[in-house]
Amino acid sequence: MNSTDEGATHNGLNKNLIEAFDKEGFLKDLSLWNPEVAAQIAATEKIDLLEAHWEIIHLTRKFYDDYDLSPSMRVLVKHVANALGKDKGRSIYLLKLFPGSPAKLICKIAGLPKPTNCI
Numbered sequence: 577m578n579s580t581d582e583g584a585t586h587n588g589l590n591k592n593l594i595e596a597f598d599k600e601g602f603l604k605d606l607s608l609w610n611p612e613v614a615a616q617i618a619a620t621e622k623i624d625l626l627e628a629h630w631e632i633i634h635l636t637r638k639f640y641d642d643y644d645l646s647p648s649m650r651v652l653v654k655h656v657a658n659a660l661g662k663d664k665g666r667s668i669y670l671l672k673l674f675p676g677s678p679a680k681l682i683c684k685i686a687g688l689p690k691p692t693n694c695i
Contacts, residue, residue, distance in 0.1 A: 596608050600684075600690060601617065601620070601684055602683070602684055602688075602689060602690050603687045603688075606687055606688065606689075608687070609686070609687025611630075613687065614633060614685050614686065614687065617684060617685045617687075618685050621681060621684070621685070623673075623674070623681075623685070625685075628673055629673055629674070629685075631660065631664075632656065632664075632670065632673060632674070632682055633682060633685055633686045635655070635656060635659055635660065636652065636682050636683065636686050636688065637686050637687075637688065639652075639655055640683075640686070640688050646679075646683045646688045646689050646690065646691040646692070647679060647683075647691060648679055648691050648692070648693045649667065649670075649677075649678060649679040649691075652670070652678070652679050652682070653665055653666065653667055653670065656669075656670070670682070679691050
């Protein structure tokens with residue numbers, strides 16, 4: 577496949593999707609998100625999405641739907657603990673699944689805006 581082929585990839589993202597992202601890799605149009613797009617975003621972050629990842633991604637998307645807000649880390653930890661139990665509602669659990677800045681990375685993969693307090 578050469579760079580002019582439709583569907584060619586760049587950094588793991590479908591060429592047709594590249595313009596749908598801002599300079600930090602967040603989707604500009606939330607309606608373009610689907611599990612395939614999430615998997616492509618995760619691949620660019622070197623994350624293979626497992627059931628544990630999807631559980632957090634879907635929970636975070638539900639939070640956004642309910643509150644029209646991408647959760648900060650503190651809010652996300654509390655929300656996960658309330659929904660999935662204290663074992664999963666811990667920063668260390670989220671860090672193992674989404675290394676670096678979990679709230680930011682979860683929102684990116686979930687197709688949500690960047691949380692306001694994330695650098």
